[in-house]
Amino acid sequence: MSFIPASVQSLVDQFARFPGIGKKTAQRLAFFVLKSNREDAALLAHAIMEVKTKILFCSVCGGITETDPCGICSDPKRNQNLICIVEEPADIFTFERANTFTGVYHVLGGVLSPLDGIGPDDLNIDRLLGRVKEGMEVILATNPSVEGDTTALYLGKLLKEKGVIVSRLARGLPVGGALEYTDDATLTRALEGRTTL
Amino acid sequence: MSFIPASVQSLVDQFARFPGIGKKTAQRLAFFVLKSNREDAALLAHAIMEVKTKILFCSVCGGITETDPCGICSDPKRNQNLICIVEEPADIFTFERANTFTGVYHVLGGVLSPLDGIGPDDLNIDRLLGRVKEGMEVILATNPSVEGDTTALYLGKLLKEKGVIVSRLARGLPVGGALEYTDDATLTRALEGRTTL
Numbered sequence A, B: 001m002s003f004i005p006a007s008v009q010s011l012v013d014q015f016a017r018f019p020g021i022g023k024k025t026a027q028r029l030a031f032f033v034l035k036s037n038r039e040d041a042a043l044l045a046h047a048i049m050e051v052k053t054k055i056l057f058c059s060v061c062g063g064i065t066e067t068d069p070c071g072i073c074s075d076p077k078r079n080q081n082l083i084c085i086v087e088e089p090a091d092i093f094t095f096e097r098a099n100t101f102t103g104v105y106h107v108l109g110g111v112l113s114p115l116d117g118i119g120p121d122d123l124n125i126d127r128l129l130g131r132v133k134e135g136m137e138v139i140l141a142t143n144p145s146v147e148g149d150t151t152a153l154y155l156g157k158l159l160k161e162k163g164v165i166v167s168r169l170a171r172g173l174p175v176g177g178a179l180e181y182t183d184d185a186t187l188t189r190a191l192e193g194r195t196t197l
Helices: A006-016 A023-035 A038-054 A089-098 A126-131 A146-161 A184-192 B006-016 B023-035 B038-054 B089-098 B126-131 B146-161 B184-192
Strands: A079-086 A103-107 A137-140 A165-168 B079-086 B103-107 B137-140 B165-168
Touching: A006 A023, A006 B038, A023 B038, A023 B089, A038 B006, A038 B023, A038 B038, A079 A089, A079 A126, A089 A103, A089 B023, A103 A126, A137 A146, A146 A165, B006 B023, B079 B089, B079 B126, B089 B103, B103 B126, B137 B146, B146 B165
Parallel strands: A079 A103, A079 A137, A137 A165, B079 B103, B079 B137, B137 B165
Antiparallel strands: none
């Protein structure tokens, strides 16, 4: 589209690379930058570069942090014998937001996905096996997807061999959801996992 | 949320300022930057700053451009006696994408909106009145909203006094839309503006 100035088109292309951002949304974002004042644009550009400069991966859990080890791994109040295994660093923040988990985390950096060529060697598994000791508890909190379940099964087997207590997050009706709109797979799991009152 | 590193939170906050981007989407965007390599992040930051440096407003039409006057205003093949009036620079690209308009544009930079304190003096109207001459044709292409209609009515009156032929974009069923899902106001307009076969 030659009628869009090159620098604007270039910014639209950059935004369109983001997940879930289509061509029209990218254009809307680019025009917002265009309309915002120079200081605000500079703040955004600065924040982008600062994230790349300051953020590192925790050498213990693989989560993102500005200090190594991260604030959670180095917190003496957290239960170091309870490890929650998640796919991505962002998943840690989901747990922390809920403010109900008192253990520590371990980030896999993905899930097993043979179709995408991702095997056990591509995940942060060696370091996990180095962390766990007999009698510890591990919660497998990979996503409730085919790949997440496969990865959980694989890890569960490895971890049980090491004498670790392994669990997986419960499946069932989401709180606040409506029974009417629940899909078959979730309803089946909710029935299977019914709890006695 | 103290568990998110400050630099990441700062980037999330920056993204959340964009229109239509909520807190969760902003977090997803920030994590995408975090996961992308340093070069890609630098490209994005550079594109943001470049837009603010290179883009200026065309002194004739008020559209965005890297050269003044813009490519459309300075194109000898465009009909300079046919002016399409739009609210925002982005609207020009919508017309150009459709590739059906052969005249030139004029950007108002907004619409009349007394509730927001935007009156005629806040819009790019003086320069419009300086551009039009008797016998020229002007198409009012403000949005089909209350403010857009009010602005079109206001401008139409001013322009007719100058002996300009004034028209407004047609209202009716959107092409590809379904009659079943058409709202009452659109259907009324479609009936009023019916065309003989």
